[in-house]
Amino acid sequence: MNLSTPYVIETHALSKTYKNIQALRSLDLKVRQNSIFGFLGPNGAGKTTTIKLLLGLIRSSAGSATVFGMDTVKQSVEIRARIGYLPQEPHFYEYMTARQTLRFVASCFFEGPKKAIEERIDEMLEMVDLTSKANRPIMTFSGGERQRLGIAQAQVNYPDLLILDEPAASLDPLGRRDVLEVMSRLRKYTTIFYSTHILDDVQKVSDTVVILDKGALVAQGPIEELLASSEGVVYIIHLRGEVEAARKQVLAQPWVSGIIDGQHNGDSAWQVSVSDPQVAEVQLLKLLVNDSVVVTEFRRKQYELEDVFMQVIEGGSNVRK
Amino acid sequence: MSGNSAFQLVSERGWRRGLGSMLKSELSRWWKTRMWWVQCLIWGGLIGFLLSAVLFSTSDTPPSEEVAVLFLIFAGLFPSVGVVIIMQGVVVGEKKSGTAAWALSKPITRPAFLLSKVIANGLGVLGTMVILPGVIAYILNLLATGTPWNLPRFLAALSVVFLSHFFFLSLTLMLGTFFSGRGPVIGIALALLFLQQNLIGWFPVLGTVLPWKLVLPLGEQLDAVAPSLLVGSHNYSSLLIVVIALESLLFIGVGLWRFSREEF
Numbered sequence: 057m058n059l060s061t062p063y064v065i066e067t068h069a070l071s072k073t074y075k076n077i078q079a080l081r082s083l084d085l086k087v088r089q090n091s092i093f094g095f096l097g098p099n100g101a102g103k104t105t106t107i108k109l110l111l112g113l114i115r116s117s118a119g120s121a122t123v124f125g126m127d128t129v130k131q132s133v134e135i136r137a138r139i140g141y142l143p144q145e146p147h148f149y150e151y152m153t154a155r156q157t158l159r160f161v162a163s164c165f166f167e168g169p170k171k172a173i174e175e176r177i178d179e180m181l182e183m184v185d186l187t188s189k190a191n192r193p194i195m196t197f198s199g200g201e202r203q204r205l206g207i208a209q210a211q212v213n214y215p216d217l218l219i220l221d222e223p224a225a226s227l228d229p230l231g232r233r234d235v236l237e238v239m240s241r242l243r244k245y246t247t248i249f250y251s252t253h254i255l256d257d258v259q260k261v262s263d264t265v266v267i268l269d270k271g272a273l274v275a276q277g278p279i280e281e282l283l284a285s286s287e288g289v290v291y292i293i294h295l296r297g298e299v300e301a302a303r304k305q306v307l308a309q310p311w312v313s314g315i316i317d318g319q320h321n322g323d324s325a326w327q328v329s330v331s332d333p334q335v336a337e338v339q340l341l342k343l344l345v346n347d348s349v350v351v352t353e354f355r356r357k358q359y360e361l362e363d364v365f366m367q368v369i370e371g372g373s374n375v376r377k
Numbered sequence: 378m379s380g381n382s383a384f385q386l387v388s389e390r391g392w393r394r395g396l397g398s399m400l401k402s403e404l405s406r407w408w409k410t411r412m413w414w415v416q417c418l419i420w421g422g423l424i425g426f427l428l429s430a431v432l433f434s435t436s437d438t439p440p441s442e443e444v445a446v447l448f449l450i451f452a453g454l455f456p457s458v459g460v461v462i463i464m465q466g467v468v469v470g471e472k473k474s475g476t477a478a479w480a481l482s483k484p485i486t487r488p489a490f491l492l493s494k495v496i497a498n499g500l501g502v503l504g505t506m507v508i509l510p511g512v513i514a515y516i517l518n519l520l521a522t523g524t525p526w527n528l529p530r531f532l533a534a535l536s537v538v539f540l541s542h543f544f545f546l547s548l549t550l551m552l553g554t555f556f557s558g559r560g561p562v563i564g565i566a567l568a569l570l571f572l573q574q575n576l577i578g579w580f581p582v583l584g585t586v587l588p589w590k591l592v593l594p595l596g597e598q599l600d601a602v603a604p605s606l607l608v609g610s611h612n613y614s615s616l617l618i619v620v621i622a623l624e625s626l627l628f629i630g631v632g633l634w635r636f637s638r639e640e641f
Contacts, residue, residue: 111482114640133394137387137484147475149402151410163398164483166384173384 061088064217064247065110069119072105072271079105081271082119087264092243094262094279095251096365101268103251104144107221110249111141123217137165140215144222144251146206150195154186154205157194158212165213180208183238199226207235211242218242220250224257236261259361267368275368283359288313289333291340293326294353302349309343311335323352387484395485396493403497416505420459424451424510425517432521441524445534445607446594448514452538453592453603456506457570460545463502465563467494468553468636478641491550491636495629498546507539526607534607540621541591541603545570547625551632554639585614588621 065087072080080102087093097103108114110123112132121128123135148157158177166173181187184204189197197205203226210218223239224232232254239248239261252258258265258279265282267275275282295302303326306312311332318325330336344351389397407413431447432438439447468491471477481490511531519525545566552562569587577584577595584590590613592603605613 108478108641113478113481133484133486136482139482141479141482143475143479143482145475147479149406149476151406152402156405160398160402161483163387163401164395164485165387167387168385169383 064089065123067121070116070121071118073117079271083273089247091264092248092262094258094265097268102271104221107219138216140210140218142206142210142220142223146202148194153191153193155190161209162212180212184208203227218246218248222252223250255361255365269369282364289330290357291328292355292357294320294323295349295351296323297350298348299324302344392486392488396489399485399489399493403493407501417509420456420506421509421513425513427451428514428517438521441522442608444518446604449592449603452510453541457542457545460502460542461549461566464546464549465559469559487637488633491633502542503539507535511535530607534603537591537603541588544588544621544625547628551628554632554635
């Protein structure tokens, strides 16, 4: 994916107010084709509201949105003809079986040929491991089985855009892993826009992330950039020996902005913040290599998405890339 | 859509988009579940039983005209309650359960969604609450009196019975688009069904806009439309048929308008 890749979703100052509650505040969003776009935020952040606005299930109070360049209000049906959607809590017609549900969904997109439709349904049932339960009424399905059926029905039409609202919420670890694998596999064919609370999943598969809080966008960007920019570049150094002299020497460097001291198994544990990562990468370890200190660990601090998430939600910072 | 070149895409356009899929689904709900035979059992059984009790419990068999009026009272009043009970959850149930939001996330227009329910439930009501009891009544009358009803007039009377049910079907459907709970929907529809005789008594002009006199006589008068049609009397107002049909269409129109503004 590069900068010339077209946008599939674009929102401009998209807002939604329910009576006196502002569920979404002036959201500007751009989702590139064939990306896996993670949509994060605490409960009530506005994730599901955004998804419903994109699907035309609710109307915006202000602003606009386009999907595939089409207006979400005026061309909602045309947009939905190219989308696969998994709701947060999938509800299907209880009197139908899993196979009938997939037939119903397929019939919304395809008229025939019957054989190809049935083959596609079989493929989807196989993918979510529901083949043996295909002819059971949905009213007998567990939450996890409904979720898997939801994933299957969202893909039956070969969507150009897959919108998944908490796709792994009711799944066990194996089911979660399978969903992530399916998402990675589909990246080649489709754009995936999904909301989740499971930050680990986002970090595994997403290439772009948006974090919403209280209806407002607080962070947006490629995941590597968000992770890198959370606190600047920090090196973790564990060492023993003439630590104080080494400390003074490191702090004297103009590209070192600070050292946080700590202890780890009897060694000194430093977190060295640097303002020039390129120079630090070459110089920092060299400064410490001498006879008076022993360096037992030296690495650049890796941030987890959870760190970024907590930082922007609790710290109220606004990071946009 | 990548990978779907082997498929013929749906050709429905405009407001009809998704009507075929929804209609098939709604018809399945009626005819591929136990719903159809349960309804057949209730209405065929109830009306057949009541009519049999009148026809075969005494040695004096009533004349064919009286049987016709009795049948139309049974067929016009009781199944309307069934219509309201069935229809009260059709829209509200789907709004509450989330299936409406799910279905409307597919390329299905809101008019197609709502009209599929009107058509499928209309056909269900026609089959199980009008035609089947009608056939049973026709046979019972023939067996008891030996005089068959005039078939064209009988069919015309059944059409009026259906119109009466359709009034309550469209009314309940419309109410479902306005309310999010079943209580007000069933409450208002049943209140109108049972109070209309009193309302017409207090304000006779309401007799020209309420469906009571389509099938049910008011007091001793025999001026209801369906019985008059069946016995060949002309003592009825055909304008009432037009008014009730227009009101039913109005309810559907208002329902479509309200549903187009619904947020899921």
